[in-house]
Amino acid sequence: MSGTWSGRKVTAARALVAARLPAPCARCGRTINADDNPRTWIVGHIKPRATHPHLEDDPRNWRPEHRRCSNKTGFATALAKARLDGARAERRGDFSHDDDAGSHHFRSSLSPTSDGQWEVHPRLRWAHHVATAPGWLAPYLVVPEDAAPPLAMTEVHPLAVCSYAAEGCTHGWRGVPFVVEPSAIAWVERERTIRLRWWQRLAMVRQLEHDVDGRLLWRVVVESGSRRIGKSERLRSLALWRMERGVELFxxxxxxxxxxxxxxxxxxxxxxxxxxxxxxxxxxxxxxxxxxxxxxxxxxxxxxxxxxxxxxxxxxxxxxxxxxxxxxxxxxxxxxxxxxxxxxxxxxxxTSNQAATSLMKNRISAALAADDGRTLLLLWGVEPGADLFDEATWRAASAHWTEDRRVMIGAKLREAQDAGPQVDDPDPVGSWANNYLNVWDLVVRTKERGDLVFDGDSWGLLEVEVPERAPDEAAIESWFGEGLSVALAWRLEGGPVVVRVLAYDDLPAAVAAVKAARFRGTTTVGATLLGDPALSKLRARPGQGRTSDAVKELARLMGEDAVRHDGQEHLRGQVLALRTVPGVDGRRVSSKGRADAVKAAVWAIGSARARKGRQRLVLPSS
CATH class of the missing domain: 3.40.50.300 (P-loop containing nucleotide triphosphate hydrolases)
Incomplete structure (x- = not known):
């Protein structure tokens, strides 16, 4: 149990969260920047301190929030704690209830016991998209006041060079320059004299991502949001654009x-x-x-x-x-x-429904579990474990937001609570959450998907000692706020390249480690870290490729007998946990654990090999 949330504890938490900025406010979705007035934002808690005091000091439970957004939810958090305490007391038999006295009791399958049944991988979260967006997508990630970003969205396709919906797209069939004038969004708005909502524009840009030859990349789009956000207009506009432009483009x-x-x-x-x-x-x-x-x-x-x-x-x-x-x-x-x-x-x-077939449940669950290279997920809804009675939750779950929607959601909640269980609707509050918050009862995957990439015996045979001199190459990569890895690589005469991977909590510490190792060259750094003031003391170049690319490259290097390591757990644990599944463009990573050590190691190895021919490599980590 932690103490009070104040003083040095809060100061230290703010410093850690500030290092992750810019990032979206967890309540409203609008961006909080590092140079914003510090009085305008606070360190919020994913699981409220009132109901989860044991997580108060856990950095994994911290997130940035606008102060005004957080203040709006104080009463709701207290109410959630009261409900939770009451439910516990009732289960213990501490009190009895009297329906005749006019008391109302929340009964729903969406209870606290369902917390953690499914999760959103950091790669699918909004903050990651904002940090890694290519130039053609970035303008569409600015969230207006009347919108909220998706709870989960598939990463930009690795083969995407642009989108037919992005303004200024000049790509065409089989790479022949073709100015799609106007873009899909501009065509719809001009020809139909309408203004698409923000989320509709975002969905269209993502769906119409194409490769260098002009081919669309997403074979299936799984899209889900709450009632009355404009799904019909999006389908209508998409159909008309495809009829108009599809003949020319495809x-x-x-x-x-x-x-x-x-x-x-x-x-x-x-x-x-x-x-x-x-x-x-x-x-x-x-x-x-x-x-x-x-x-x-x-x-x-x-x-x-x-x-x-x-x-x-x-x-x-x-x-x-x-x-x-x-x-x-x-x-x-x-x-x-x-x-x-x-x-x-x-x-x-x-939109979700309590009587839903398995079609959407399975498709959403599969897209949350792994990126198959052909399915684009666009999901607006409720964060697992969120307080369903908090207006901030309603706001975050709504792709489009108005005062009328807020009033309607509140009125329908009171109506559901007053109705109580019925023969034809045993869980009216659950039905309310399905319709207005898009809460899905998703399939829980209890077994890791995919095949292990490396086995422990083979990995153990590659263990060697590292040289005592300064390294020839260095790389730094982070993992969605969970820490960073520093890889140091040494070339050996006529032999392998040795790499040591070290774990650090923050970027200043990682930079200090590179300096302490006496590395004087250019450090390869993950794209999301570039521009951080902590890197001002290093010469840096961007690291290239996704986790899948790094895993494929590591497997190739091992096949060439070009990899060695020092047997330390940081790299070993990540390598041996890697799992992959087949994809349309080769095998794709399905494991959900950290892989920053793997990426940093591969970058350092690649740089060392590029310096001097086709050398073998050695990797150590800690």
């Missing part, structure tokens, strides 16, 4: 197939565009069950029920209200129809 006779939990769901989305399409001379058919739109260039948008998705080529598949779609209708019908089509995509979208 191949002729584009076909958009739109299904929903029933025909009416998909038809309603299309119907809002019928007048607009007619004004442009497109052919519109509105017969019941035969709704379709045909562009003058031959592209078609067909509305079908989930039971009639067979027999069509599909360039863009849209599946709406997927909570009520049977998985086989997607995996056995629409998805196979996208095969052999140029830059085909399938979009699955839905």
């Amino acid at each position: 191949e002729p006779e584009q076909v958009v197939v739109h299904v929903g939990r029933d025909v009416g769901v998909a038809s309603e989305v299309q119907a809002r565009a019928w007048s607009w399409c007619r004004l442009r001379g497109w052919d519109v058919k509105t017969g019941n069950g035969k709704e379709s739109v045909t562009h003058t260039n031959g592209a078609r948008w067909l509305v079908k029920s989930q039971n009639a998705g067979y027999g069509f080529d599909v360039h863009l598949g849209l599946a709406d209200e997927c909570w009520d779609i049977v998985p086989q209708k997607i995996s056995g019908a629409i998805e196979p129809a996208t095969l052999e089509r140029e830059s085909s995509q399938l979009v699955l979208t839905s």
